[in-house]
Amino acid sequence: xxxxxxxxxxxxxxxxxxxxxxxxxxxxxxxxxxxxxxxxxxxxxxxxxxxxxxxxxxxxxxxxxxxxxxxxxxxxxxxxxxxxxxxxxxxxxxxxxxxxxxxxxxxxxxxxxxxxxxxxxxxxxxxxxxxxxxxxxxxxxxxxxxxxxxxxxxxxxxxxxxxxxxxxxxxxxxxxxxxxxxxxxxxxxxxxxxxxxxxxxxxxxxxxxxxxxxxxxxxxxxxxxxxxxxxxxxxxxxxxxxxxxxxxxxxxxxxxxxxxxxxxxxxxxxxxxxxxxxxxxxxxxxxxxxxxxxxxxxxxxxxxxxxxxxxxxxxxxxxxxxxxxxxxxxxxxxxxxxxxxxxxxxxxxxxxxxxxxxxxxxxxxxxxxxxxxxxxxxxxxxxxxxxxxxxxxxxxxxxxxxxxxxxxxxxxxxxxxxxxxxxxxxxxxxxxxxxxxxxxxxxxxxxxxxxxxxxxxxx
Amino acid sequence: xxxxxxxxxxxxxxxxxxxxxxxxxxxxxxxxxxxxxxxxxxxxxxxxxxxxxxxxxxxxxxxxxxxxxxxxxxxxxxxx
Numbered sequence: 001x002x003x004x005x006x007x008x009x010x011x012x013x014x015x016x017x018x019x020x021x022x023x024x025x026x027x028x029x030x031x032x033x034x035x036x037x038x039x040x041x042x043x044x045x046x047x048x049x050x051x052x053x054x055x056x057x058x059x060x061x062x063x064x065x066x067x068x069x070x071x072x073x074x075x076x077x078x079x080x081x082x083x084x085x086x087x088x089x090x091x092x093x094x095x096x097x098x099x100x101x102x103x104x105x106x107x108x109x110x111x112x113x114x115x116x117x118x119x120x121x122x123x124x125x126x127x128x129x130x131x132x133x134x135x136x137x138x139x140x141x142x143x144x145x146x147x148x149x150x151x152x153x154x155x156x157x158x159x160x161x162x163x164x165x166x167x168x169x170x171x172x173x174x175x176x177x178x179x180x181x182x183x184x185x186x187x188x189x190x191x192x193x194x195x196x197x198x199x200x201x202x203x204x205x206x207x208x209x210x211x212x213x214x215x216x217x218x219x220x221x222x223x224x225x226x227x228x229x230x231x232x233x234x235x236x237x238x239x240x241x242x243x244x245x246x247x248x249x250x251x252x253x254x255x256x257x258x259x260x261x262x263x264x265x266x267x268x269x270x271x272x273x274x275x276x277x278x279x280x281x282x283x284x285x286x287x288x289x290x291x292x293x294x295x296x297x298x299x300x301x302x303x304x305x306x307x308x309x310x311x312x313x314x315x316x317x318x319x320x321x322x323x324x325x326x327x328x329x330x331x332x333x334x335x336x337x338x339x340x341x342x343x344x345x346x347x348x349x350x351x352x353x354x355x356x357x358x359x360x361x362x363x364x365x366x367x368x369x370x371x372x373x374x375x376x377x378x379x380x381x382x383x384x385x386x387x388x389x390x391x392x393x394x395x396x397x398x399x400x401x402x403x404x405x406x407x408x409x410x411x412x413x414x415x416x417x418x419x420x421x422x423x424x425x426x427x428x429x430x431x432x433x434x435x436x437x438x439x440x441x442x443x444x445x446x447x448x449x450x451x452x453x454x455x456x457x458x459x
Numbered sequence: 460x461x462x463x464x465x466x467x468x469x470x471x472x473x474x475x476x477x478x479x480x481x482x483x484x485x486x487x488x489x490x491x492x493x494x495x496x497x498x499x500x501x502x503x504x505x506x507x508x509x510x511x512x513x514x515x516x517x518x519x520x521x522x523x524x525x526x527x528x529x530x531x532x533x534x535x536x537x538x539x
Contacts, residue, residue, distance in 0.1 A: 035527075036527060054527065055472070055527035056472055056525045056526075056527065058525070059525070342503065343503075350505070351502040351503035351504075351505050353470060353502065353503060381470040381471040381472075381502045381503060382471065382501075382503075382527060383503065384503055384504055385503040385504070
């Protein structure tokens with residue numbers, strides 16, 4: 001069923017992005033808003049607005065009943081979940097479809113399968129996608145641990161079966177370290193979790209985060225190349241690039257082909273991303289998880305391929321076959337996205353909501369700014385701090401870095417402290433220019449390079 | 460006894476409990492010591508405790524758990 005009216009069940013910049021794509025497809029848009037979001041940019045742009053609840057997300061954007069009631073009342077025939085909120089909630093997808101509406105995303109069963117780490121890992125392995133080598137269950141005693149570790153390869157990570165959130169993790173570089181650490185880790189796990197069970201996994205010390213963008217129509221899937229998102233703070237991506245400069249053509253081909261195999265094996269529909277950990281020292285990549293939605297950093301993939309991912313995901317979820325064959329997808333140049341957040345990078349990234357008193361948006365060749373801001377907009381304190389994504393493209397990575405610095409210099413968000421100063425410093429950093437970083441690099445860099453507080457204009 | 464109205468120092472979502480399945484930090488009628496946590500304000504997914512600056516007894520709350528608050532909005536009345 002081709003979609004004629006789309007309910008946008010999200011907010012901020014991604015709601016704006018979805019409305020733009022829908023409008024180009026001739027689709028009417030209805031924007032869901034909380035009581036705190038009546039003035040947001042997407043609400044101003046949409047053809048109609050439905051208020052779904054109070055400011056608190058649990059009572060509005062995360063409330064399945066409220067969102068469904070709004071979608072039904074709006075007369076829309078499809079729901080776009082954006083990212084975050086209910087976008088990877090299988091029950092929500094199921095209920096949208098049960099209400100006779102199109103869910104702009106994969107089937108509920110795909111969301112459910114990929115949302116479970118163990119199931120996703122097993123499905124990846126079945127599709128021939130490499131996963132992090134591990135013990136496939138508990139290891140019993142030092143002897144077994146030694147045997148398993150030899151197969152996995154050192155260094156190995158010792159994890160508590162009952163643990164979580166990084167607790168009880170130890171790294172053994174050699175068999176002798178393993179012999180010392182196994183009894184310690186087991187005793188500690190027993191004390192902490194009441195269960196001394198352990199399992200082993202390969203440890204990648206300086207991992208890089210690479211991810212493959214895919215598109216599927218339920219039968220056929222293609223990849224739209226990869227992104228690298230190794231610059232992270234507290235596991236939140238800060239800066240993303242496409243393609244991943246650390247990959248050679250052969251590794252890129254193998255990585256992207258593996259993503260297509262997994263996507264096709266689950267009959268993937270819509271836009272999705274497979275996240276991998278890449279060991280630059282050995283050239284190995286390992287599947288981590290799949291995100292069954294559009295991602296924040298999708299624009300860099302659009303910039304290097306010319307494919308509008310959001311428009312295409314709406315088309316295929318409306319029942320159209322994919323408009324592209326794999327050979328139609330050509331990689332061209334290099335794109336960088338930096339997240340402009342309402343946070344103070346000179347003050348422990350404290351959130352900084354406020355009113356935008358004046359706004360200067362960068363422009364010119366190869367520059368794109370996907371944002372929810374407009375002059376006079378009061379950024380509400382109730383949601384995440386992403387204000388916009390500054391995206392640049394150039395023929396080369398070095399050119400893109402220069403263009404990024406130039407565009408950041410043009411950006412001005414008066415009234416709100418943003419992370420733009422952090423990106424300006426990173427754009428000038430020699431390690432960033434050399435592409436010499438990994439997923440824990442930025443936190444160390446921040447400790448070593450504290451940013452000066454901004455000087456008040458009339459100070 | 461003098462009653463003082465304590466205002467929200469920052470805008471955000473006000474929480475009276477440390478977690479949804481836990482009891483409230485303070486109820487009406489409870490005594491508080493300076494430094495006691497009375498609630499939390501969530502601003503863009505970061506949590507700031509609302510700490511009593513002086514001792515006294517909480518007479519009334521003006522906001523409910525998970526209410527949206529603006530900076531300067533009355534949170535609770537304290538009898539010193």
